[in-house]
Amino acid sequence: MLERQFTHQMLKPADLAPLRAQTRVVGTFNPGAAAFEGGIVLLVRVVEEITETREGHVASPRINENRELVTDWIKADECDLSDPRVYELKKDGRLRLRFISHIKVVFSSDGKIADNLDGRVITPKGEYEEYGIEDPRITQLGGTYYITYVGVSRHGVCTCLMSTTDFHTFQRHGIILAPDNKDVVLFPEKIMGSYIAMHRPMPSMKFSPPAIWLARSNDLTHWGKHEQLHGGDTDVERVGGGTAPLRTERGWLTIYHGNEKTPPDESGNVRVCYTGGAMLMDIQNPAIILGRSAAPIMVPTESFETSGFVDNVVFPTAAIDRGDAIWVYYGAADESVGVTAFDKNALLATVAG
Numbered sequence: 398m399l400e401r402q403f404t405h406q407m408l409k410p411a412d413l414a415p416l417r418a419q420t421r422v423v424g425t426f427n428p429g430a431a432a433f434e435g436g437i438v439l440l441v442r443v444v445e446e447i448t449e450t451r452e453g454h455v456a457s458p459r460i461n462e463n464r465e466l467v468t469d470w471i472k473a474d475e476c477d478l479s480d481p482r483v484y485e486l487k488k489d490g491r492l493r494l495r496f497i498s499h500i501k502v503v504f505s506s507d508g509k510i511a512d513n514l515d516g517r518v519i520t521p522k523g524e525y526e527e528y529g530i531e532d533p534r535i536t537q538l539g540g541t542y543y544i545t546y547v548g549v550s551r552h553g554v555c556t557c558l559m560s561t562t563d564f565h566t567f568q569r570h571g572i573i574l575a576p577d578n579k580d581v582v583l584f585p586e587k588i589m590g591s592y593i594a595m596h597r598p599m600p601s602m603k604f605s606p607p608a609i610w611l612a613r614s615n616d617l618t619h620w621g622k623h624e625q626l627h628g629g630d631t632d633v634e635r636v637g638g639g640t641a642p643l644r645t646e647r648g649w650l651t652i653y654h655g656n657e658k659t660p661p662d663e664s665g666n667v668r669v670c671y672t673g674g675a676m677l678m679d680i681q682n683p684a685i686i687l688g689r690s691a692a693p694i695m696v697p698t699e700s701f702e703t704s705g706f707v708d709n710v711v712f713p714t715a716a717i718d719r720g721d722a723i724w725v726y727y728g729a730a731d732e733s734v735g736v737t738a739f740d741k742n743a744l745l746a747t748v749a750g
């Protein structure tokens with residue numbers, strides 16, 4: 398674990414009003430972040446659930462073709478309710494979401510306090526976003542900010558792209574990686590003539606656990622030349638890209654996530670914990686990993702990280718270079734936005750090859 402210069406819970410569900418009378422906000426987390434007009438802009442994933450309850454049923458919200466919210470009521474005894482995020486239908490093992498997400502634009506003049514909550518709301522649109530849009534990541538390329546985000550639907554979990562120059566109007570560019578694939582982050586420059594993305598396909602055949610891959614593109618929408626970047630460690634169940642890489646004099650620096658099971662406690666309970674690790678990639682060929690932190694640099698420790706909608710989660714989604722420090726924006730316990738800072742040299746020392 399690396400010493401944090403400060404940690405601040407920047408946004409929590411109570412800070413935002415629900416979009417509709419029939420929903421309540423249960424999560425504001427996994428934010429994209431970028432430097433914008435002298436401050437920081439955040440694109441926050443806002444999760445809402447249906448307030449109505451029906452005896453013997455559970456609610457699964459979705460957006461229909463007219464962009465209206467409708468609720469599917471599923472018989473409670475027909476699904477596995479052990480995961481607070483999803484229902485697993487017993488008859489065929491299919492997943493449905495317990496909630497629906499949209500994206501909210503939030504501004505911060507000092508990068509710590511969310512002092513302007515008047516930004517736009519981006520809501521799901523179309524067949525591939527019917528269960529919501531999630532987990533935006535922002536990369537500035539020239540004067541345009543590109544935003545990768547997750548579209549969830551009955552077809553699976555895919556990654557889509559949109560862009561903006563002003564965080565007021567957004568242009569959608571459609572699906573860039575087919576289901577199931579998320580945790581997609583773009584590098585902030587073309588490298589050897591190509592745009593580069595980290596992405597995380599979810600293999601459903603059991604040859605391999607999920608791993609981080611790299612892909613290349615000439616236009617940001619057609620991706621190819623796939624190669625595996627990092628396949629995770631044996632004790633880590635799942636890894637995924639986190640923050641858009643930052644150029645440093647030593648290489649591309651990113652903070653990614655992994656999850657692991659804690660050893661059983663006295664009652665035999667095993668917890669899953671999401672942590673952040675650092676990775677350094679070669680400037681000319683980012684498929685070459687120059688070093689990774691031997692142990693996670695970010696571990697849930699603060700109460701808003703250890704306890705929330707899903708306990709024990711830190712999920713880094715943006716990093717901003719502040720000269721001597723790197724500020725990291727992250728989702729905490731699938732419920733709030735946190736911001737923390739690391740000394741840049743100390744962070745780079747964790748990835749010394």
Ligand code: MAN
Binds near residue numbers: 482483531554
């Ligand atoms: C996982 C979690 C959820 C998310 C779904 C679909 O279950 O990350 O928060 O809604 O995947 O992306």
